[in-house]
Amino acid sequence: MRILLVNVNTTASMTDAIAASARAVAGPDTEIVPLTPTFGADSVECNFESYLAAVAVMDAVTRYTGPYDAVIQAGFGEHGREGLQELLDVPVVDITEAAGHVAGLLGYRYSVVTTLDRAVPLIEDRLKLAGLDARCASVRSSGLSVLQLEEDPELTLKTIVREAELAVREDRAEVICLGCGGMAGLDEAVRAMTGVPVVDGVTAAVKLAESLVALGLSTSKVRTYAPPRPKHVAGWPLPQPARI
Template sequence: MKILLLNPNTTPAVTALLHAAGEKVISPGTELVPATAARGVPYIATRAEAQIGGAIALEMLAEAHAGFDAAVIAAFGDPGLLGARELFDIPIVGMAEAAMLTACMLGRRFAIVTFARALAPWYQECVSMHGLDARCAGVRSLDGAFQSISDVQAEKEDLLVRLANSAVEQDEADVVILSGAPLAGLAGKVGDRIPVPVVDPVAAAVRQAETLATLKPRKPVAGTFRRPDPKPTIGLPDALAAIIEHRPRPGAKPGKKGGS
């Protein structure tokens, strides 16, 4: 099995954190292949950046999806996720959705804990997008700046643990999700300091991608996630244009599955 781990921001060190956390839970024989966006922002933190990251995620998937059994969009707010499910035949897993659905199987209500205030409104809207408002005890975020996006989990570890414990005590959260791609792997390090289950989003997403690839769901030919009808494009990257226009790319190697 081969899974694409797609980071739609431009920080290779964050991709390395995501890949390391995913490698710890992947099944023997599964290959987890990381990819980092070549353009965009160092980390996605706002609605506008999420729109940009979503478009970049679609471009990256169009270019790289052939030959993969599933893909993970490894940004917590799931930029581009629903559009990707329209366009591509392989299962596409969002890190936020996978984390929240995992949390729902561990407790009644989950709390999302993250490292920057700017992320909170987008994350709350992501909860609503997935229809999980009633299961969410709240989104808590740290105030203040941080020195480096790739080192933020080490810099803010104690504060994040304290914030998670506040969510348990004050918001009555049954599960905590440590959210944001730069926090990948932190759940395993601090889980014994928080008195409820702690979910690592990339670990949940990678395991869910494996499950869906094993189940081999068919691409819907009806309903809202069927592949859209072909449409002409102007100025898009050729790989994405080929997907939208329903045409083969010259010189492209055929994959096991895909939208092209």
């Protein structure tokens, strides 16, 4: 089984970290192929950058020429998953939704700890769109930018744990979701320091993608995610998808 793992930003070191986290939980017969977009922002923290990332991710996937069985969009709260589902005939899993679905299996309510405060509304919107908002106790900002997550690992962990503990104590959350792909790999440490289940959207997405492939299931093409109708789109940067 081959899974394409697509970072939403252009920072290669973050792609490497996300891939390492994914490979740590992937089955022995699963190959993780990390992709970094060729254009876009070095971190995605607002609507403009998120919409740009959506196009960049679709571009990266449709330009990949090898076979693959599933795609993971590794951006928390980002746009674009729906477009990928229209373009592809394999399962597409977004780490935001993967984290929310898994958290719902582990406790009554969950909270998300993310990066900057301006990212909070984007994540809230994506959870609402996915029908995962009813059991979300809160989305909390750590105050750290995406790129700051890599600069000082000790400070990053301390800040995430602080917000996670507040979510459990003040918001009555029972499960914590790490709300950024750049937080991949921190789940065990946060779990040990908070005493509650902590879900990393990247690893959750890997196991969900593997399960969908094993079950022989993929996106319905009956209505909402039917392939785009053939038409001329002037200046469109993507090649014609080969898998449709």
